[in-house]
Amino acid sequence: MLVLIPLVFDNYWMALFNTALIASIGAIGLNILVGFTGQISLGQGGFLAVGAFTSAILTDRMGVPVFFSILGAVLLTAAVGMIFGLPALRLKGLYLAIATLASQMVIIFIVRRWEFLTEGRGFVDVMRLEVFGFSITRANFEQQWYMILLVITIIAAFIATNIFRTGVGRSFMAVRDQDIAASAIGVNLTRAKITAFGVSNGFVGLAGALMAHYTEIVSWERFTLDISIQYLAMIIVGGLGSVAGSIYGATFITLLPVLTRMAADELGGVAPALRQQLPAFEHAIFGLTIIVFLIFEPKGLNRIWERIKEYFRYWPFRY
Template identity: 40%
Template sequence: MAEPHAPTRKPSTRVRLVGLLLLAVVACALPFLVSNYRVFQFTLALVYAIALLGLNMLTGYNGQISLGHGAFYAIGAYVAAILMDRFGVPYWLTVPVAGAVCLLAGFLFGLPALRLEGLYLALATFALGVAMPQILKYKHFEHWTGGAQGIVIVKPEAPEWTGLTQDQWLYFVVLGVLVVMFVLAWNLLRGRIGRAMVAIRDQPIAAQAMGVDTAMVKSLTFGVSAMYTGVAGALGAIVVQFVAPDSFTIFLSITLVVGVVIGGLASIQGAIYGALFIQFIPNVADQISKAAPWAIYGVFLIVFMYVMPTGVAGLIRILAGRLRQRRERAESSSLTQKETS
């Protein structure tokens, strides 16, 4: 009679923990290994990752298509800029305020949008993204928004005890917010609300029959998604030190959608991959061709979508699954050989 095996931790869990530890070490060491300009770029990539996570919760997990999330990014940026410039509010306090404002704005926008689905919702959000720069330029708002000239923000100083430069300090501030937002999203999406979001995306009629309040879940999802994007907008304004209406055109909204698709729909870690793509690939395209950088960028998009139709996160899942199957087959064959011998 064979002796029972002692319970062991799954190898995949150990690998995941080791991977997270290595990722944390690399993320913390990065600002000390590159120039200040690269630190600035990586900080913006972290900002975009927060925005992409919010949009992915709406589109990837709940199935609502938004082509106007750049508007919520602009709202968050202007809330932070106005609070810092007009009222002298500390920069760290403007971030949760911007998130709260965008949560309310997204929830209110989501209520009438409940009647719209698919392409109709996409067009409604597209209209919001197109209108936002003009709203910010409206003459009756110029006293607050600065009109077409925008608002200049003073870059926060790093505390003396840290010994960090301004760029390094902002990097760690954004990294800390990113970790908090990712943990919140992970808990939310793996809980009851997250299951309801996915059920509405896949089988809305069945979800409603099971007692899911589809209207409330969809509105709350829109609000939470806007909150994430608003937090990213506030951080982006603090990092860039400047906000202006022309910085938040519809191209920003389209760029966020590109990042979500490239990173991988319905994937939390996909937000990181998508953010790195939208931050660095345009620079790579510009270095390859000064005459037609956007043509090169389009080629990158086509190649990425052809090679990775499920996004970078989807490709990693597929490769990890194949490696796991290969390892299981090897373990099974070695166990069979031992039993026969």
């Protein structure tokens, strides 16, 4: 079904699907930290900026091949995440959230004020993607990017899933469930938390780098606090502690504004105020969606999908 999508949808919807795939990779990274390790982070936008600017500068100014520039963005973002993850050794809960929020503010401040990054223009242009002689064409831009992003997202999901079958991944979950008990059975809390920040932000750096090459322009306006809130909403709606839920949540939150505008257009004749106050209406729907999931299905879309599969697996029996 995923392979058939480019044959069915036009460029507008393909652009949305491509955005959702990039967001899925970033959401997987955030879920590794928040859902699997229990370390709250509000600095997603800042770490996306690190990955995007790093890959853009390496490719555009230094002539580094795209593959190595993206790899460099992943490694640098992971390193920056580990540095900002140091407060996690002493802080928990709300205090840790405030510390990661500070990282968001610090990174965006540096991006806006450091003229080296944008050469005083406020943005960085990125050359059209070209890998091993293959170049994206304008005629099939969205379709070609979709296939590339689909493969990368599948690989990222596969890696993330298998991380939690290793001792390192299990130590993440032990820290989440009860860090004192985890320490008592031999888990090195310092190493586990710092590694979690590094692995998580490595995925985020990958998403930022892909965003830079897909949009072909990088500007700090793309990485504000609103983006951090959106990514947090993705893993809440999709399901904390679930790789598949990260993908469901990223797709849902990406398509939510579009579906909201479509609903407002359909109801415009009956309730013209919806169309006139569309931005406020979108914010209201966004907030209401999060509240509804927190109250009625805290495990998100992933749990809803599991229940649907269980129903058909055992039908017509109740259990």
